Amino acid sequence: MIPQANSMSTATPRPPFFLGVDLGGTNIKAGVVDDNGRPLSWAAPDGRTQSCVEIATEAEKGPEHGIQRICQAAREAVANVGLTLNDIQAVGVGSPGPMDLEAQIIINPYNLPGWLNLPLAKRVGESLGLRSVLQNDANAAAFGEFWAGVGRGRRSLVQFTLGTGIGCGIVVDGKLLEGRHSHGAECGHIRIDVRPDARLNNTGLRGSLEAYASATGVTARAREALQKSDEPSALRDVEGGGGKLTSKTIFNAAKEGDALATRIVDETAFYLAVGAVNLMHTIDPDVVVFSGGMINAGDFLLEKIRKYVVENALPVPGEKTLVAFAQLGTDAGFIGAAGCARSSFATSASSPTSTTARAP
């Protein structure tokens, strides 16, 4: 069986091959990626093309069980594309933080309760007989977009992943910016509002970007706007009608012309633009990328962000920096984790390099 490289089904996958694992509190994704950043795919029983195995993490059953689950998903992914572990060069594992990248351990991730001070990638690598590298999940996703998505062929990238919080990853000259204390690219926590009563996020910090522009922040601001006035709004009926107020319902209402929802979306675009501009005035990358469920709003959101970027940036970065939405969707995590393994271990990889090599 000859594996197929996804999204370019006519192209023959280019060895060496790398395993990428995207570990979340709910699900594990594992896939095999070729030397060109293309996931290998297979036809599922229902005929659909698949490029990764996705199974439940069952995080509450503890880290030993979790490591078994990761290895199970990884072995299935390799088998599904007709390869064996002998064909795999190395494995990369993206995990929620906080972590110590120098020590290659996760410390105490909020979404993985009880997974304490664990050399996660090392344990997975030992079990699979592969060299391994650990990376922060948002960093891995950014590296995926850099290697194989909107950043392909570029030198530097900043990515914001919009979800419950705002994750971030930064690539400069082909390398992930990990930081001295494994806290590089925690840009969801940059403060954009110095008022003493600025919004709180779940870390207890005030005025952070994610308190305003994460999906949680967007929903909270909409709810407050509804409570503050009697202004008619389609959103007012959502929760009363048994629906749920989410960033998606808010964006949809704005697209249909709802005035209150439109204000919330405009403000969201402005806050996201401030985040982008602050990174442009710090990193000055080729491209600033937004990813996560919120980008399903499409050009409706992207055009607003771009307008506010130009208004708030210095002229040169404002004109020259590409502001774009991610291309790899939820595959960016495992693709980027595989890319980190490639950067750490592949002898044939001339670029990009993300991390220093770690012992097998």
Place this chain on the structure above:
Amino acid sequence: MIPQANSMSTATPRPPFFLGVDLGGTNIKAGVVDDNGRPLSWAAPDGRTQSCVEIATEAEKGPEHGIQRICQAAREAVANVGLTLNDIQAVGVGSPGPMDLEAQIIINPYNLPGWLNLPLAKRVGESLGLRSVLQNDANAAAFGEFWAGVGRGRRSLVQFTLGTGIGCGIVVDGKLLEGRHSHGAECGHIRIDVRPDARLNNTGLRGSLEAYASATGVTARAREALQKSDEPSALRDVEGGGGKLTSKTIFNAAKEGDALATRIVDETAFYLAVGAVNLMHTIDPDVVVFSGGMINAGDFLLEKIRKYVVENALPVPGEKTLVAFAQLGTDAGFIGAAGCARSSFATSASSPTSTTARAP
């Protein structure tokens, strides 16, 4: 004549030697720096030890005259330490921006009117017969502190230079972060206030760090506070008494217990801490450094900044990042420019490296 390495007068200067030039709108500083980041010094006619030549830029006389002035200062600096240009490995020139570092030209610096699209360092190097490299002045100063000041022996540093505006330089893994469009580390322009009526700076951008915490911003906030109330304050008499309201008079009044001045200083420390924290949550460096005239306020200011940093940062960077004042004073610019020349050209230099090598 054997040149003396400054600040370690017992140490023999270690070749190779590098020329560093710090070009400002008002003055030019030029000095010779050894391979260890120590400026070579000499005894001036009045007996004082000097480590650089400082002369007026006379910027209004245009770039050709300015290049001659730079070369004059450089030749004097070399002669004063008993060397000849044959003893110099390369020259680095730090200049105000905006510039195009890839093209190695200054574009149209605000403080150097009429110096347009000029290959400044190349011209200086040709005149002196030396290989040359151009760098942004704030970047060069940060690289000086990284190489030979508070950052010595560290891997990464962020520096804020507090003056009329706020300059910034970022060093990661021993390399200056120049950015894709030569706009890396323009962190005086990061937005920390999203209110529509946030303070303006001289670029027309709203809510930037420098609008709040530069010397100009501090003075403007104090003046507004005086106008807004009848609160008694020593500052109220400064301008009426023929003095001038400056950040220095404000810090001195705060040290003497003046309530209004103390509030201005506290707020300044808070804004500077927000700037530091935003860079800690982006770059996560070993050390965040403040330099410029305002740091003459000493521990009185530094302790306040550190308190607000801990309050506003995530726990790990908040505890582990050194927040410090610069050690090299106004010498950081020419020392760092020399360091950039070393990084670009010295064959013996194993580290740090700041820029890719440029042809002589």
